[in-house]
Amino acid sequence: xxxxxxxxxxxxxxxxxxxxxxxxxxxxxxxxxxxxxxxxxxxxxxxxxxxxxxxxxxxxxxxxxxxxxxxxxxxxxxxxxxxxxxxxxxxxxxxxxxxxxxxxxxxxxxxxxxxxxxxxxxxxxxxxxxxxxxxxxxxxxxxxxxxxxxxxxxxxxxxxxxxxxxxxxxxxxxxxxxxxxxxxxxxxxxxxxxxxxxxxxxxxxxxxxxxxxxxxxxxxxxxxxxxxxxxxxxxxxxxxxxxxxxxxxxxxxxxxxxxxxxxxxxxxxxxxxxxxxxxxxxxxxxxxxxxxxxxxxxxxxxxxxxxxxxxxxxxxxxxxxxxxxxxxxxxxxxxxxxxxxxxxxxxxxxxxxxxxxxxxxxxxxxxxxxxxxxxxxxxxxxxxxxxxxxxxxxxxxxxxxxxxxxxxxxxxxxxxxxxxxxxxxxxxxx
Numbered sequence: 001x002x003x004x005x006x007x008x009x010x011x012x013x014x015x016x017x018x019x020x021x022x023x024x025x026x027x028x029x030x031x032x033x034x035x036x037x038x039x040x041x042x043x044x045x046x047x048x049x050x051x052x053x054x055x056x057x058x059x060x061x062x063x064x065x066x067x068x069x070x071x072x073x074x075x076x077x078x079x080x081x082x083x084x085x086x087x088x089x090x091x092x093x094x095x096x097x098x099x100x101x102x103x104x105x106x107x108x109x110x111x112x113x114x115x116x117x118x119x120x121x122x123x124x125x126x127x128x129x130x131x132x133x134x135x136x137x138x139x140x141x142x143x144x145x146x147x148x149x150x151x152x153x154x155x156x157x158x159x160x161x162x163x164x165x166x167x168x169x170x171x172x173x174x175x176x177x178x179x180x181x182x183x184x185x186x187x188x189x190x191x192x193x194x195x196x197x198x199x200x201x202x203x204x205x206x207x208x209x210x211x212x213x214x215x216x217x218x219x220x221x222x223x224x225x226x227x228x229x230x231x232x233x234x235x236x237x238x239x240x241x242x243x244x245x246x247x248x249x250x251x252x253x254x255x256x257x258x259x260x261x262x263x264x265x266x267x268x269x270x271x272x273x274x275x276x277x278x279x280x281x282x283x284x285x286x287x288x289x290x291x292x293x294x295x296x297x298x299x300x301x302x303x304x305x306x307x308x309x310x311x312x313x314x315x316x317x318x319x320x321x322x323x324x325x326x327x328x329x330x331x332x333x334x335x336x337x338x339x340x341x342x343x344x345x346x347x348x349x350x351x352x353x354x355x356x357x358x359x360x361x362x363x364x365x366x367x368x369x370x371x372x373x374x375x376x377x378x379x380x381x382x383x384x385x386x387x388x389x390x391x392x393x394x395x396x397x398x399x400x401x402x403x404x405x406x407x408x409x410x411x412x413x414x415x416x417x418x419x420x421x422x423x424x425x426x427x428x429x430x
Contacts, residue, residue: 004384004402004413004425006391011419012254015246018044020239020267021408025052025097026203027234029105029177030210031072032061036231038210041069043236047407048095055090055102059111074229077109077181092117092148094337094407096124099148100170103129104178107138107156115150119379120337122146128164128171136161158184158225165194167332172221173203180212180227188221195305195332198268205266209234237265241309242409243290244272248313248389249419250292251281252320256419258290271307272314278302279317299323299366304330312344312386318364319353320393331360337407338378347387350375351394374398381407388416388423 019042029052031038043049043065053070057063060075088106090113092099099115103126106113126147130140137157142150158179163172172188179186194200204214211230215222238260250256263270263285273290277283278300282293299321304311311333318325333340345357350373354365370393377384381404391397402425405412413423 001401002403002425002427003398003400004388004423006388006394006397006399007422008391008394008396009420009422010253010392011246011249011416011421012256013419014257014259015415015419016259017238017243017246017261018409018411019236021046021048021241022097022199022202022239022267023206023236024049025101026173026206027236028052028056028063028070028072029101030206030212030229031070031231031234032056032059032063032074033105033177033181034074034210034229034231037071037073038231039066039069039071039233041067041235043069044410046410047093048097051091051093051095051098052101055092055098058088058090059106059109074231087112087114089113090115092121094119094121096121096168097170099124100126100129100168101174101177103152104133104156104174106152107133107154108178108181110155112153113151115148115152117148122148125167125335126150128167132161132163156182158182158186160187160189162189162191163220164192165190166192169194169196169199172200176200176203176207176214176221176223179223180207180225180229182225184225186223186225187217188223190220196268196308197306198266202266237262237267240265240267240269240272242412244269244310244313245385245389245412246419247272247276247281247290247292248317249392250294251276251279251297251317252389253294253392255294256292258292260288261290262288263290268307269310272310275300275302275310275314276317279321297321297366299325299364301326301328303328308332308336309382311340312382313389315344315348315355315362315364316386316390319348319355319366319370319390321366323366325364325366326361327364328361330362336380337404338380338383340380340383343378343380343383344386347375347383348390351390351397370394372396374400377401377404379404381405381409385409385412388412
């Protein structure tokens with residue numbers, strides 16, 4: 001447990017955001033399923049990435065730290081076929097990506113596995129899998145009303161999968177990892193509108209690097225069976241989700257220069273650049289360098305169905321803009337590490353923002369300044385980091401339970417201070 005004390009000051013200077021957490025999950029899983037040894041780099045050892053590494057190790061992949069990255073030798077499928085009576089325990093900590101990506105993989109391998117987790121992950125929905133996988137030879141057994149612990153047994157059978165895509169794209173990504181190693185061909189029929197579609201594009205791109213072909217069709221995805229993952233050297237992109245916090249700092253503070261950012265990335269959260277420009281931010285791009293300069297901001301209306309993780313930091317920008325902003329199609333935010341519509345609204349209200357919360361939206365009227373306050377992070381990394389950016393416009397802000405940033409960006413406060421921030425983390429023990 002810890003609290004961070006932030007003395008408000010503008011941030012300015014040059015920063016290189018950490019490697020993408022989303023890209024890292026996908027690359028580690030693909031390399032762990034590949035023949036031979038892959039080199040994955042660079043890696044930021046956040047709690048979520050450590051969870052994926054440990055789970056793939058438990059399944060039999062050999063993963064070693066090497067030169068700011070990982071050397072990964074893939075697991076032996078035949079070994080698992082011989083020892084089909086194995087029962088493996090997989091602790092996903094608080095990582096929903098780890099849990100939802102790996103469940104279909106163990107089912108495809110026919111490994112009897114028990115998944116556990118901590119914190120909010122125990123309440124994250126798995127209904128897509130519990131409705132779908134038993135129809136394809138997989139048994140899912142949980143105890144009580146929580147999603148975890150969950151026992152997975154049986155052998156996944158390919159064919160036609162009818163999957164809703166309006167809860168989380170992670171369920172479809174999980175199937176895309178697993179179905180290529182089945183004997184039969186499969187087709188994923190998408191039964192709803194796809195939300196967070198850029199993450200599916202990222203999955204397909206990463207799979208292609210490791211020799212797996214996914215065919216996009218009108219109603220979903222065709223996945224040929226009996227494919228083989230092939231090892232490779234894979235460079236992780238920089239993280240647009242984390243860069244978004246410093247884009248916002250540039251919008252409401254001084255000049256920020258982001259290095260090594262791929263504007264052509266498949267990461268959906270690169271949309272923060274277009275969103276910031278809609279607010280009126282002055283942004284220029286040269287090669288992989290992004291320059292953000294403070295400017296007069298105006299309120300906007302924005303559909304966030306494809307970029308839900310950006311909502312907390314968009315709300316911070318909107319609270320500093322002239323006029324009224326509406327952030328809508330955001331109901332899925334209530335199913336994240338916290339109920340993010342509630343937690344960001346309550347947090348910003350605590351420092352003087354003018355916010356009205358609805359079932360799937362928030363309406364924000366910009367204010368001239370923020371007040372000093374003591375707030376809680378709701379044990380949500382994106383709330384803690386978003387409110388740290390909001391602290392720029394306070395004299396002093398204390399955020400309790402700030403340790404939660406280790407889930408995705410353990411060096412956040414170090415980077416924040418490097419740009420001129422003034423933070424002091426107080427360890428309060430357990």
